[in-house]
Amino acid sequence: MEALLKIRNLRIAFGKGEERTEPVRDVSFAVPRGGRVAIVGESGCGKSLTSLAITRLPPVDSSETDGRISFNGAKRSFSGGASSPGLASLRGRGVSYVFQDPSGSLNPVMRIGAQIEEALPPDFPRRDKKRRTVELLARTGLPDPERAAASYPCNLSGGQCQRCSLAMALAAEPDLLIADEPTTALDVTTQRIVLNLIDELARENGTAVLLITHNLGLVAGRMDAVNVMYAGTIVESGPVETVLSAPRHPYTKGLLAAVPALDAPRGALLRDIPGTVPPPDAWPDGCAFHPRCPRAKPECAASAPPLTDCGGARCACFHPFTGGSGDAS
Amino acid sequence: MLLEVRGAKVAYRRGRKVFEAVRGVSFSLDKGQTLGIVGESGSGKSTLSKALALLLPFSGGSALYEGRDISAFTRAERARYRRSVQMVFQDATGSMNPRMKVRAALEEVLSVHRPELGRKERASRIAELLDSTGLASSVLEQYPRELSGGQCQRASFARALAAEPSVLIADEPVSALDVSVQARILNLVRDLRERLGISVILVSHDLAVVRNVCDNVCVMHAGLFEESGPAEEVFAHPRTEYTRSLLAAVPDVARALRARREEAAAREARP
Numbered sequence: 063m064e065a066l067l068k069i070r071n072l073r074i075a076f077g078k079g080e081e082r083t084e085p086v087r088d089v090s091f092a093v094p095r096g097g098r099v100a101i102v103g104e105s106g107c108g109k110s111l112t113s114l115a116i117t118r119l120p121p122v123d124s125s126e127t128d129g130r131i132s133f134n135g136a137k138r139s140f141s142g143g144a145s146s147p148g149l150a151s152l153r154g155r156g157v158s159y160v161f162q163d164p165s166g167s168l169n170p171v172m173r174i175g176a177q178i179e180e181a182l183p184p185d186f187p188r189r190d191k192k193r194r195t196v197e198l199l200a201r202t203g204l205p206d207p208e209r210a211a212a213s214y215p216c217n218l219s220g221g222q223c224q225r226c227s228l229a230m231a232l233a234a235e236p237d238l239l240i241a242d243e244p245t246t247a248l249d250v251t252t253q254r255i256v257l258n259l260i261d262e263l264a265r266e267n268g269t270a271v272l273l274i275t276h277n278l279g280l281v282a283g284r285m286d287a288v289n290v291m292y293a294g295t296i297v298e299s300g301p302v303e304t305v306l307s308a309p310r311h312p313y314t315k316g317l318l319a320a321v322p323a324l325d326a327p328r329g330a331l332l333r334d335i336p337g338t339v340p341p342p343d344a345w346p347d348g349c350a351f352h353p354r355c356p357r358a359k360p361e362c363a364a365s366a367p368p369l370t371d372c373g374g375a376r377c378a379c380f381h382p383f384t385g386g387s388g389d390a391s
Numbered sequence: 392m393l394l395e396v397r398g399a400k401v402a403y404r405r406g407r408k409v410f411e412a413v414r415g416v417s418f419s420l421d422k423g424q425t426l427g428i429v430g431e432s433g434s435g436k437s438t439l440s441k442a443l444a445l446l447l448p449f450s451g452g453s454a455l456y457e458g459r460d461i462s463a464f465t466r467a468e469r470a471r472y473r474r475s476v477q478m479v480f481q482d483a484t485g486s487m488n489p490r491m492k493v494r495a496a497l498e499e500v501l502s503v504h505r506p507e508l509g510r511k512e513r514a515s516r517i518a519e520l521l522d523s524t525g526l527a528s529s530v531l532e533q534y535p536r537e538l539s540g541g542q543c544q545r546a547s548f549a550r551a552l553a554a555e556p557s558v559l560i561a562d563e564p565v566s567a568l569d570v571s572v573q574a575r576i577l578n579l580v581r582d583l584r585e586r587l588g589i590s591v592i593l594v595s596h597d598l599a600v601v602r603n604v605c606d607n608v609c610v611m612h613a614g615l616f617e618e619s620g621p622a623e624e625v626f627a628h629p630r631t632e633y634t635r636s637l638l639a640a641v642p643d644v645a646r647a648l649r650a651r652r653e654e655a656a657a658r659e660a661r662p
Contacts, residue, residue, distance in 0.1 A: 105540070219433075250596050250598070250637065251640045278570070278644055282644040284647075317570060321643075322574075322597075322599040322600055322603040324626075328602060329603070331578060
């Protein structure tokens with residue numbers, strides 16, 4: 063499949079000298095046209111920064127960013143500030159975002175309808191704007207789209223606001239929709255509705271979806287490919303079925319074991335990943351995951367394992383699980 | 392029976408308008424039991440838990456604590472009840488005073504509920520609390536905003552435990568947390584019950600979470616319990632459409648992968 067978005071060796075660094083930190087270091091991945099790709103990891107692993115780098119949104123606009131990006135076949139440069147024409151021109155038409163906190167990403171003093179009108183393509187005929195806005199809201203399944211268009215964000219519930227921000231993201235008819243934890247603040251039922259909606263609308267318009275989440279359960283049902291990120295790098299990537307049914311990296315396995323499963327014996331102790339993601343200025347040498355890894359050996363602290371092919375997926379680990387029965391740890 | 396709730400109602404009043412968020416629910420909670428209350432946003436589960444913590448008045452029905460009606464409590468009884476029933480909220484950072492270090496937050500609770508403790512005893516009690524919630528002593532000198540979401544939620548558990556409650560009401564304690572941290576908090580909830588014999592009311596919209604830790608479960612919808620019973624029973628044989636839809640909405644990895652394989656097989660079977 064032709065790649066819509068290709069990112070090679072992305073690095074994002076903040077600060078200078080002693081203060082310098084590099085929260086994203088060497089990230090490469092691709093999103094095929096119309097494809098559904100996920101980036102998974104805990105908070106503080108650099109998932110959101112990676113997604114913001116694609117259009118150089120803050121705070122990435124003030125960072126030192128390096129690497130190669132191509133979108134729709136055209137090469138663009140990460141260097142230059144927020145106003146650099148290369149990536150900024152992708153905002154809206156090329157790439158739209160849906161963020162975790164819908165009420166925070168909507169303007170609180172502007173009616174929903176007016177905000178969506180702003181997002182319509184600039185050449186959109188003025189007299190059709192209102193109709194189109196209501197149409198977009200109706201497509202997100204809001205029961206009373208006219209009323210929603212006339213409402214302020216504070217008049218709507220979290221789930222309703224998230225539908226509105228989805229309508230706004232789709233107003234610009236983007237090639238790529240980036241959904242950054244779009245449902246973390248919503249209850250499971252609304253979560254399912256919003257995700258189904260993203261799925262459905264993306265399919266209808268041929269929009270590619272990049273989903274950013276910490277919940278592998280969401281990835282398993284809907285995405286084609288997954289990139290697992292830890293401490294600023296991708297540690298495992300591949301087709302969802304391959305990666306989730308037989309994870310190779312201990313971090314991926316840890317994330318999977320932490321989700322309560324519906325068919326596990328009741329009261330089964332959940333296996334958490336010991337410790338937390340260290341801040342970027344304290345990322346350990348070698349494999350960044352080794353202090354939290356149950357399989358770590360001395361060489362893991364000495365050098366960082368490269369991302370290599372590993373049974374249908376790619377994995378950066380010196381001691382990956384290989385799928386045999388001896389791996390039951 | 393530690394807590395027995397019979398036909399409880401809670402209403403919000405706004406001028407002459409009355410909105411009944413909890414429309415008559417009954418359940419009982421034994422010592423050391425864990426009860427899950429599940430439902431969507433707006434089903435009334437948080438309203439019910441606030442009323443149980445005396446943060447809202449009941450507008451009907453009765454709630455008996457150790458056999459005594461809580462609406463007939465004397466002042467002293469109310470104070471004792473408030474100490475025995477502690478609450479933990481979803482937004483841990485928001486529920487802590489931003490201008491108080493964790494040590495001060497814990498000391499405040501101890502000075503109210505355990506005024507007899509001397510300085511040394513108080514320090515050792517704080518060490519105990521940190522230990523049972525798995526926090527390092529370094530967090531004592533930190534403000535809530537300096538803690539991660541998971542640490543902050545543990546600190547609010549430590550604060551609730553400082554009062555030595557017999558009932559802990561946890562309202563969506565993990566829904567704002569990363570999965571790995573979520574696992575740790577759920578294990579903590581289970582540990583509290585096993586080690587300290589505390590009864591827990593866990594309010595959540597995630598059935599997998601409730602199934603993992605609870606003995607009994609009540610499924611709440613529009614202010615009423617649609618069904619309730621032993622967790623195993625309710626999850627294995629949901630009787631109402633609503634419970635089934637909640638179960639279907641759980642993002643379960645194994646189930647999703649199974650569905651994908653079946654779908655792929657069906658595609659291949661077609662010519």
